[in-house]
Amino acid sequence: MHEEPLFDKLTLIGxxxxxxSIARAARTHCAVRKIAALDSSPRVLARxxxxxxxxxxxxxxxxxxxxADLVILCAPVGxxxxxxxxxxxxxxxxxxxxxxxxxxxxIVKAVAPHVPPGVRFVPAHxxxxxxxxxxxxxxxxxxxxxxxxxxxxxxxxxERDHSNADNVAPSLSQRAPHAENDAVDAxxxxxxxxxxxxxxxxPEHHDLALAITSHLPxxxxxNIVGTADHLEKVxxxxxxxxxxxGFRDFTRIxxxxxxMWRDVFLNNKGAxxxxxxxxxxxxxxxxxxxxxxxxxxxxxxxxxxxxxxRGIVEQGQDTAAPDFGRPHEKA
Amino acid sequence: MHEEPLFDKLTLIGxxxxxxSIARAARTHCAVRKIAALDSSPRVLARxxxxxxxxxxxxxxxxxxxxADLVILCAPVGxxxxxxxxxxxxxxxxxxxxxxxxxxxxIVKAVAPHVPPGVRFVPAHxxxxxxxxxxxxxxxxxxxxxxxxxxxxxxxxxERDHSNADNVAPSLSQRAPHAENDAVDAxxxxxxxxxxxxxxxxPEHHDLALAITSHLPxxxxxNIVGTADHLEKVxxxxxxxxxxxGFRDFTRIxxxxxxMWRDVFLNNKGAxxxxxxxxxxxxxxxxxxxxxxxxxxxxxxxxxxxxxxRGIVEQGQDTAAPDFGRPHEKA
Ligand SMILES: NC(=O)c1ccc[n+]([C@@H]2O[C@H](COP(=O)([O-])OP(=O)(O)OC[C@H]3O[C@@H](n4cnc5c(N)ncnc54)[C@H](OP(=O)(O)O)[C@@H]3O)[C@@H](O)[C@H]2O)c1
Ligand SMILES: NC(=O)c1ccc[n+]([C@@H]2O[C@H](COP(=O)([O-])OP(=O)(O)OC[C@H]3O[C@@H](n4cnc5c(N)ncnc54)[C@H](OP(=O)(O)O)[C@@H]3O)[C@@H](O)[C@H]2O)c1
Numbered sequence: 170m171h172e173e174p175l176f177d178k179l180t181l182i183g184x185x186x187x188x189x190s191i192a193r194a195a196r197t198h199c200a201v202r203k204i205a206a207l208d209s210s211p212r213v214l215a216r217x218x219x220x221x222x223x224x225x226x227x228x229x230x231x232x233x234x235x236x237a238d239l240v241i242l243c244a245p246v247g248x249x250x251x252x253x254x255x256x257x258x259x260x261x262x263x264x265x266x267x268x269x270x271x272x273x274x275x276i277v278k279a280v281a282p283h284v285p286p287g288v289r290f291v292p293a294h295x296x297x298x299x300x301x302x303x304x305x306x307x308x309x310x311x312x313x314x315x316x317x318x319x320x321x322x323x324x325x326x327x328e329r330d331h332s333n334a335d336n337v338a339p340s341l342s343q344r345a346p347h348a349e350n351d352a353v354d355a356x357x358x359x360x361x362x363x364x365x366x367x368x369x370x371x372p373e374h375h376d377l378a379l380a381i382t383s384h385l386p387x388x389x390x391x392n393i394v395g396t397a398d399h400l401e402k403v404x405x406x407x408x409x410x411x412x413x414x415g416f417r418d419f420t421r422i423x424x425x426x427x428x429m430w431r432d433v434f435l436n437n438k439g440a441x442x443x444x445x446x447x448x449x450x451x452x453x454x455x456x457x458x459x460x461x462x463x464x465x466x467x468x469x470x471x472x473x474x475x476x477x478x479r480g481i482v483e484q485g486q487d488t489a490a491p492d493f494g495r496p497h498e499k500a
Numbered sequence: 501m502h503e504e505p506l507f508d509k510l511t512l513i514g515x516x517x518x519x520x521s522i523a524r525a526a527r528t529h530c531a532v533r534k535i536a537a538l539d540s541s542p543r544v545l546a547r548x549x550x551x552x553x554x555x556x557x558x559x560x561x562x563x564x565x566x567x568a569d570l571v572i573l574c575a576p577v578g579x580x581x582x583x584x585x586x587x588x589x590x591x592x593x594x595x596x597x598x599x600x601x602x603x604x605x606x607i608v609k610a611v612a613p614h615v616p617p618g619v620r621f622v623p624a625h626x627x628x629x630x631x632x633x634x635x636x637x638x639x640x641x642x643x644x645x646x647x648x649x650x651x652x653x654x655x656x657x658x659e660r661d662h663s664n665a666d667n668v669a670p671s672l673s674q675r676a677p678h679a680e681n682d683a684v685d686a687x688x689x690x691x692x693x694x695x696x697x698x699x700x701x702x703p704e705h706h707d708l709a710l711a712i713t714s715h716l717p718x719x720x721x722x723n724i725v726g727t728a729d730h731l732e733k734v735x736x737x738x739x740x741x742x743x744x745x746g747f748r749d750f751t752r753i754x755x756x757x758x759x760m761w762r763d764v765f766l767n768n769k770g771a772x773x774x775x776x777x778x779x780x781x782x783x784x785x786x787x788x789x790x791x792x793x794x795x796x797x798x799x800x801x802x803x804x805x806x807x808x809x810r811g812i813v814e815q816g817q818d819t820a821a822p823d824f825g826r827p828h829e830k831a
Contacts, residue, residue: 174661179651184544188514208795209525221649228747233509239666242635259672271745282668286803294741296744296745297615297744297745298745299823300809301822306822306827307742308822310828311828313828315725315741315744316741316744317706318742348581362699368741377563377733377734377808378734378738378739378742379742379745380730381727381731381734381739381744381747382581382590382728382738382739382742382743382746382747383745383746383747384746385724385727386746386747386749386750387746388725388786389720389724389783390746390805391751391801391802391805392779392782392783392786393716393717393720393779394715394808394809395782395801395804395805396712396775396778396779396782396804396807397713397788397808398804398805399535400712402708403708403712403713405811407709407713407807408709408712408808409808409811409812409815409816409817410699410712410817411627411647411649411709411710411713411714412713412737412812412817412818413627413628413646413647413755413817414627414628414629414710414714414719415714415715415753416712416714417747417812417818418717418743418749418750418752418753419717419720419819420805420808420809420812421749421809421818421824422746422749423802423805423808423809424805424806424809424810425801425802427798427799427803428799430798430802431795431798431799431802434790434798435793435795435798436791437621438790438791438793441790442787442791444727445685445787447721447731447785448724448727448813449780449783451723451724451726451727452776455719455722455723455726456773457775459765459766459769459772459773460769462766462769464766465638467761467762467765467766468758468759468762470726471754471756471757471758471761472758473726473763474721474722474725474726474729474751474754474755474815475727475755475758476630477725477728477736477739477740477754478725478751478752478755480736480740480762481740481743481748483742484740486695486740486741486743486744486748487743487744487748487751487752487826488826488827491569491630491631491632491637491639492630493752493824493825493826494824494826494827495818495819495824496819496825497639497641498646499748
């Protein structure tokens, strides 16, 4: 359990569900020697001090960032560009900058231009969360056995491609590719220490894969809960009472943080709309099967969807207990 | 715990998840003195004998039905009409006939014409289930704190309305309404004894309410899992690996029994298609918000959907534990 720390100092920016879970998990697993926290909200920082989950939650930017070896942005996706711009002057040479945003392409576009020479930027996304937010919602085992995707970019190529863009400092030029590789390896070790399984992919592929495994399911859940909310023939109290018959599982997803999800849909628009149009085409076909009483077609589809579930339970991504292992009181 | 039994003999037809759970719960709560089981599948009956959850699983129809006070059809919705026709001659005068089908209007249409004079038919639907089927999947606490909807019909009126239909025996005529009321009360007591909360409504309203709280959520879950199954750009192994980010919760629903769900959609077509068309209209509006970067509109919708979730947790229809209380190993 008490292995050598991987970094001397970790600084987390945004101490909500994810940020505070990283703080707790990093301590539990001795992943770093010291942890500092920054947050735009003094209320959050005050709560973090009460919870005693970091060493420095004073909010002093220079103190928090000046000697940090690993800095992780844990704020909403839409805020990360401005945060990167603001903290850039305070980052130490050799530091690794990362994030946990649920979208990667737009984070790269927003953050990379501000990364100073000598700082290695490695975008990341831990696939773990709950429907709660804020520093009280976090817990040390959130990342255990979950995947964390790293989407490293070729910073040198990025700068070449964007060297005419207004927001790229033209001085940022030659970078050693091996330094980037070392940073990816070091960040991978960090996430493994927190209990996660790590996979490396591109920002573009990440955004496509997450559009189907996360963003579209959330969109659909928000939508169906919205539909139920404005029916005249069925009251809201009936919807709530009878929710255990299926609807309930959508409401947890649809209770997720509105700020986070607004940012996700605005920042992964292309991939989400692509997956949505496939979903719509499939739904039209399914609707047609019902209209024409195609029992065999329905049966075949429902049999295929069972197989995917089996794969998920086998790979340990969910429990095989009935009803998700929800408590059924013993009689 | 050991109260007076409510019925002398209960006979269950179809010993799958629901039927075998009723058997277990009725025993645990001493709701009846004896239980008999019938099933079209000898394999199921053999397993029921091994499990020793009923007193008579011999499969002898006359023996099972001749002296039964309460007979509950627990077979797929599409099978109930034929079962009612076949068992009608064996039902004793004064018996209550019920069912557990997830759709009520079509069950009434299929079963009521076969109900002999002197037998009271009270359709019911316990809103409880898991994604598993068969006699091994059942458990005694399945109905605890769940709703059971009773949808009594005016059998006399039903017969008047359908007296010209081919499949209604014209001899079935005058019935005493108070006998029907007694049967509803008796069945309500039975379900309460099993731990359920009971509500009485009409078959039509049941089918509309369940279309939004159960049938549409299942349809959507089957559909999105189907969409994920045939993408070229994202592999199935990626979908399975990254499922914990939202998709996973849909796969449990989409793993539900194909026969049961085929029957539900074919038998509640009207209400399901009505809810689906509202869902589609809402989804088109949501898609438009994403297309035009309407962050405020998205934020407002996502904030409203959160409130419904709170109602469900407050009414005890779900746990407030993060991630549904799924086990997160302690570090
Ligand atoms: N929740 C999930 O399921 C999940 C999973 C994986 C990744 N993520 C990603 O993790 C990130 C954070 O999500 P979360 O669920 O942890 O959200 P959260 O609980 O709402 O926490 C976000 C924190 O960042 C703070 N913040 C907002 N703007 C800031 C700024 N400009 N500078 C510094 N701090 C700022 C917030 O303060 P205020 O509360 O005062 O605004 C809050 O304390 C997002 O990028 C999200 O995409 C989330
Ligand atoms: N599962 C749920 O979540 C849920 C919730 C509430 C209500 N319901 C309703 O409960 C009923 C049963 O569902 P379930 O989940 O318990 O299904 P299940 O586990 O598949 O059990 C159905 C049982 O009925 C048997 N059966 C099929 N046709 C029959 C026939 N003609 N005569 C006698 N037995 C027959 C089946 O045998 P074979 O296996 O050999 O076919 C099986 O043993 C359905 O009407 C469903 O709508 C289900």
